Amino acid sequence: MNPALLTVRPLTGRDELDLFLGLSYALDAELAADLDEGRRRPDRMWVAHDGDRLLARLAWWNRLGADRPLLLDVLDVDDTLPAADRLDVGEHLLRTAMSTVLDPAAPVPEYTRFVPPGWRDVPAVRRAVEDRMAIAERTGARLFVERLRLDRSPGLPVPPPTGRLVFRTPRDERELTGLMARVLEGTLDAHSLHDLTTMSAQEAAEAQYADELARYRSPRDWWRVAELPDGGPVGFVVPAHNGYNPVIAYLAVVPEHRGKGYVDEILAEGTRVLTAQDVPRIRASTDLGNVPMAAAFARAGYVDFEREINMTWS
Template identity: 35%
Template sequence: MIFRPIVPQEIGSVLAHVRPDSSTTLSADLIRSRLALGEYRPGWIWIAEPVPGRAPMAIAVWWGRPLDCHPGSLDALFAPLGPLPVPAGPPRRTAWAASCSTDPRSAVAAALLTAAHQVFAADGLAIAPPFHLFLPPAWRARSDVAAAVAWRRRAAEAAGLHCANERLRFEWTTDRPVPALSGRLRFVPEPDDEVFVRLIRRVLPGTLERSGARECMLVGAEAQARSEVAFYRQEMLGKRAWWRIARTTTGHVVGFGIPSHNSEVPVTGPLGVLPEFRGRGFAAEILAETTRILAAETGAAVIRGETDIANHPMVAAFELVGYLDHARRLVLSAG
């Protein structure tokens, strides 16, 4: 079995084997469009092939921002259903051998991911990119989706992505009323990025967002806050003029909202409430203002946002403002 990235000349032949299923909507056409944007690259699309020139037994597709040196996440993992060839040669203790007693798709996919992770690490990527699976809300109750997730999850775990975090994906549509504000807060533009750095740094300790807590532990609140501001300022497509500081009617800063836009739709972006003002429903009011700005500025039919399933205050805020739970994002990571 050979595990390797593809070359540009192979894109068409490899994508002919991409078959979306109930765990992913990623199609060959979408892969092509993201290749054109620089979010996918031939070096980030890996295949497992039994011998050179044969159809791939597994395909892995990693995503990254156009200026990134390394991939940021694994977007999709494909493998055919059916018997897979046993690798020739003497037995070795590889990811393939370690997992061959499970679904054979898990075995070959685990070996493919392990080989790619080793190359990424040798190129300077300290932590293997997480695997993001985009799923319907009640995915566990659907046998087809649960089965599609199961073999992929076993492969990811065998390749070192053993931590799971589920995120709720919310959607607001224009057929719903634009959220009303209570008048308890005033929202003002703030041109100084350093103000947002300070506010993000203050809300990070104690955050219920698992990814935020993890990054804070790894790099510190200051570095993470600066990275967040730089990302939404330089990488996302939202306008800087949309960013808001939330104040009480007496002038005290309560929190912030950073409405934005990804490559497809407007997104609620990060928002936060300072620790001393939590528990008063201010997150819903900041989210309402964020929604009003995006609805007025973009004219889009859909606005999206997401939060960890365990972040109950933010889940309640989305529901209160009128967002509907429309999907899940299951993140499998190394830690």
């Protein structure tokens, strides 16, 4: 198959969503609402087709009100194509769309894909995931990190406070970003480690606050700072709603108090805050390599229901 002979183009409008849904992925149910709410745009949703047959598709996602895409989070090919054609068609689509949609002076958005926890153990699933990774690699991407996506079902008991810690809302943005900077010492988070190669801990904290935490529309009085009863911060937790799910958006313990079991109590407080809202579930995520944090979530009843593959062009 000669990819150059295919029709490669963006969607002309929302009315072509059915064409885009000719291939399938976990995010399909969110696409219509994302288009309606402005998290996606038709000109950032591309297809490669041969007549009426859809052979590949991709889409970028952006935060509400953002001018630039933040993530490439849909990249699919027709898995019935021969192996070489799958990669060639996918690469041609991705290169063509990137050259049109992305600002060459700006960083290339990450590619992220949700996959089953045991994706390496099922040959057909592994092939599909590795095909998409190979397509991105052909355009210069590399694997950055694999993350656990976690889910806590409603109805599970939440441990009551032990009294070892007291909780309150942050006094202001400055206090929280100061704590966020402190917990970057010894961090195991891949994105935070990357940030620290180009900026100070305080700069990284302020950037994350502005880019993520400040954008949540859920109440900020859900957020909690954990302290010892006689004073002094131990850590913090940021329960929130990210527009799709209630989440534990950020959880950390300051370096001098790690290894004392406080993480369990801080996570329990964040879980209590969201449980009090009568939510259908609570989601969280952490790097596969962040073993202590993953273990804390497991102890609190959060189940690894999915993985997230992150690839980067930087």
